[in-house]
Amino acid sequence: xxxxxxxxxxxxxxxxxxxxxxxxxxxxxxxxxxxxxxxxxxxxxxxxxxxxxxxxxxxxxxxxxxxxxxxxxxxxxxxxxxxxxxxxxxxxxxxxxxxxxxxxxxxxxxxxxxxxxxxxxxxxxxxxxxxxxxxxxxxxxxxxxxxxxxxxxxxxxxxxxxxxxxxxxxxxxxxxxxxxxxxxxxxxxxxxxxxxxxxxxxxxxxxxxxxxxxxxxxxxxxxxxxxxxxxxxxxxxxxxxxxxxxxxxxxxxxxxxxxxx
Amino acid sequence: xxxxxxxxxxxxxxxxxxxxxxxxxxxxxxxxxxxxxxxxxxxxxxxxxxxxxxxxxxxxxxxxxxxxxxxxxxxxxxxxxxxxxxxxxxxxxxxxxxxxxxxxxxxxxxxxxxxxxxxxxxxxxxxxxxxxxxxxxxxxxxxxxxxxxxxxxxxxxxxxxxxxxxxxxxxxxxxxxxxxxxxxxxxxxxxxxxxxxxxxxxxxxxxxxxxxxxxxxxxxxxxxxxxxxxxxxxxxxxxxxxxxxxxxxxxxxxxxxxxxxxxxxx
Numbered sequence: 001x002x003x004x005x006x007x008x009x010x011x012x013x014x015x016x017x018x019x020x021x022x023x024x025x026x027x028x029x030x031x032x033x034x035x036x037x038x039x040x041x042x043x044x045x046x047x048x049x050x051x052x053x054x055x056x057x058x059x060x061x062x063x064x065x066x067x068x069x070x071x072x073x074x075x076x077x078x079x080x081x082x083x084x085x086x087x088x089x090x091x092x093x094x095x096x097x098x099x100x101x102x103x104x105x106x107x108x109x110x111x112x113x114x115x116x117x118x119x120x121x122x123x124x125x126x127x128x129x130x131x132x133x134x135x136x137x138x139x140x141x142x143x144x145x146x147x148x149x150x151x152x153x154x155x156x157x158x159x160x161x162x163x164x165x166x167x168x169x170x171x172x173x174x175x176x177x178x179x180x181x182x183x184x185x186x187x188x189x190x191x192x193x194x195x196x197x198x199x200x201x202x203x204x205x206x207x208x209x210x211x212x213x214x215x216x217x218x219x220x221x222x223x224x225x226x227x228x229x230x231x232x233x234x235x236x237x238x239x240x241x242x243x244x245x246x247x248x249x250x251x252x253x254x255x256x257x258x259x260x261x
Numbered sequence: 262x263x264x265x266x267x268x269x270x271x272x273x274x275x276x277x278x279x280x281x282x283x284x285x286x287x288x289x290x291x292x293x294x295x296x297x298x299x300x301x302x303x304x305x306x307x308x309x310x311x312x313x314x315x316x317x318x319x320x321x322x323x324x325x326x327x328x329x330x331x332x333x334x335x336x337x338x339x340x341x342x343x344x345x346x347x348x349x350x351x352x353x354x355x356x357x358x359x360x361x362x363x364x365x366x367x368x369x370x371x372x373x374x375x376x377x378x379x380x381x382x383x384x385x386x387x388x389x390x391x392x393x394x395x396x397x398x399x400x401x402x403x404x405x406x407x408x409x410x411x412x413x414x415x416x417x418x419x420x421x422x423x424x425x426x427x428x429x430x431x432x433x434x435x436x437x438x439x440x441x442x443x444x445x446x447x448x449x450x451x452x453x454x455x456x457x458x459x460x461x462x463x464x465x466x467x468x469x470x471x472x473x474x475x476x477x478x479x480x481x482x483x484x485x486x487x488x489x490x491x492x493x494x495x496x497x498x499x500x501x502x503x504x505x506x507x508x509x510x511x512x513x514x515x516x517x518x519x520x521x522x523x524x525x526x527x
Contacts, residue, residue: 158357165329165349168378176377180365258364259406 047227052234055227063216063235070201070212071239073129077136078197078243082190084137085144089182092145093152094174106145114139118203132204132212139203140196143189151185152178184258187251194243198236213239277304278462279328279430283337286323290335296487297323301337303481303490310456310463312473315483316523321466322434324488328464329355329432341430351379354423354461356436360415362407362422368394368414369403372421386425393421396458397451413444417451424459433465437472449475450504457501470516470523475507482522492522 029049035041036048043051056063088106092099118135125131155178163173205214213236220228284301287294297320305311313321326332327339330349339346341353362371372390376383394403397417407415416436423431437445449472456463456476467473473480474496482492496515498506506512 156359156361158359159361159363161326161329161331162355162357162361163378164331165353165355166375166378167349167351172378177363180363259408260364 044224044226047230051227052230055225055231056234059228059231063213063232066211066213066216066232067235067239069129070198070205070214070236071243073132073204073212074136074194074197074201074239075243077133077200078140078190078194080133081137081141081193081197082144082186085141085189085193086148086186088145089148089152090174090179092149093178094170099149103149106142110142110146114142115199115203118200118207121204122208127208132201132209135204136197136200139200140193143192143196144186147185147189147192148182151182154185155181183254184251187247187254190247190250191244194247195240198240198243202236278307278309278342279305279464280340281324281328281337282340284324284327284334284339285336286320286327286332287335298334299487299489301488301490303493305462305464307462308460309478310461310465310476311479311481312465312467312477313481313483314467314470314473314519314523315488316485316526317468319483319485320488321483324483325432325434325464325466328430329353351426352429354426354428354431356416356419356423356431356433358435358439360407360412360419362415362418364407367404367406368399368410368418371407371418372425374422375425389427390421390425393424394418396455397421411444412440413448416440416448420452420455424455424461427459429462431461431463433463435466435468438467438469445469445472446504452476453500453502470519471507474512474515474519475502475504480519482519484526491526492519494519 032046033049036043036046047055088102092102117138121131121135121138125134152174159177159181160173163177168176201212202214202217205212206218209215213232216232217229220226220232281301281303284298285296286298287296289295301324313324315321323332327334328341328346330346330353333347341350363374366374369387369390372394373383373386375381376386391400391403394400394417397420399414399417399421402410402414407418410418419436423433437448440448453476465473465476477496480492480494480496481490482494483489484491494515498512
């Protein structure tokens with residue numbers, strides 16, 4: 001009577017799923033390495049992958065000390081965006097007035113290329129981390145608001161009728177039913193949002209900063225140290241992946257809570 | 262069982278517990294209005310189990326929702342126990358086509374969900390919830406979440422939830438129509454057995470003639486839109502009933518009679 005377990009993966013599908021992407025990646029790196037070596041390509045334009053690895057070890061301290069300024073501001077921005085976005089979504093679900101006033105503006109704002117606002121944040125919040133934090137919040141809050149508002153609205157109508165028939169208050173329905181039902185929406189919005197927050201911080205660092213991975217990219221760019229640029233971008237990927245995997249873990253825990261795992 | 266021995270009664274009973282009087286329901290009043298229900302006069306006596314039988318879209322669910330206080334009649338009124346029904350009441354249990362369980366809660370916690378909403382004493386209702394779940398054969402599944410239950414099991418949890426407060430009236434909106442035929446028969450028996458023990462007043466919406474006749478003391482047939490009640494038939498079988506009943510000629514004769522009433526509409 002209980003749900004059936006997933007059909008057993010054959011050994012071959014397992015091999016295909018895990019090795020095929022790695023194989024393709026290594027193949028591209030190999031071609032890159034061979035091409036740059038064979039043509040003796042200028043390393044200031046396209047360094048060999050092996051040179052990037054060497055640059056990582058040569059600049060290890062420089063790179064690693066610049067991780068924290070970027071990662072902490074991105075994470076802080078993301079968390080603030082999640083909390084404020086969640087609050088706005090709850091407010092708009094609770095009050096039709098708030099929704100009518102806010103939602104069209106938020107959707108309208110969403111269409112504007114938000115990157116264009118970055119210099120304003122420097123003007124308003126200064127050249128320290130506050131402007132980058134503010135911009136990260138600004139750029140990463142939209143997925144949270146929009147997705148969470150949709151999630152809070154999409155609750156099973158029969159379940160809402162049940163709550164109504166039990167004479168549940170609006171707040172009870174919101175927090176005991178609508179909110180937990182919308183959590184999967186929140187998680188998938190967070191996956192988008194953390195990426196946006198990273199972008200926000202890098203852009204902020206491009207504009208004005210004296211530390212951080214975005215700053216390091218600009219420094220390396222100025223000195224035509226292309227291998228260091230690529231190495232730094234690689235570390236940005238690692239930071240992004242780390243955050244993403246934290247959210248993926250939260251997503252997994254949520255699935256367990258929903259009884260799906 | 263001949264046709265004449267099925268007793269016809271006036272639909273409006275003065276002593277009925279649930280009472281709909283001249284009910285009309287219009288959706289989107291205006292040039293594009295839909296008259297969902299017209300001239301509905303009916304009653305359900307205390308302790309009686311009545312089915313509302315009709316084709317899809319005849320407004321039977323709308324009528325049920327009005328009795329639950331979740332919809333309001335355009336004209337006429339609904340009373341329960343003499344009280345006009347204007348908003349939902351706590352002493353009414355409700356079941357839907359979907360089990361409408363909370364996926365993150367165990368069977369037991371889902372049954373106890375009304376306690377949380379109404380801030381009642383959980384300790385008092387815990388043994389009641391456990392007892393209900395074991396009555397429907399789910400004593401091994403108290404701590405399972407809905408994803409681990411079959412469709413029939415989920416509806417059993419939903420029945421237990423509806424019965425937790427010992428409601429005076431149980432309203433069921435096609436609760437078994439999403440289930441496969443075998444599970445559906447099983448659920449009909451489960452409900453029949455529960456009824457034997459609890460003796461509630463019940464109103465059951467269905468489009469299955471067989472289900473209506475098997476479960477009910479009385480069947481009200483509704484016409485297609487605008488929905489009106491076109492037949493009021495007392496089901497004469499003794500309780501407790503079991504599934505051998507559906508094989509009897511008397512049972513099938515009643516079903517055929519109701520089928521004729523529904524078909525005459527087209």
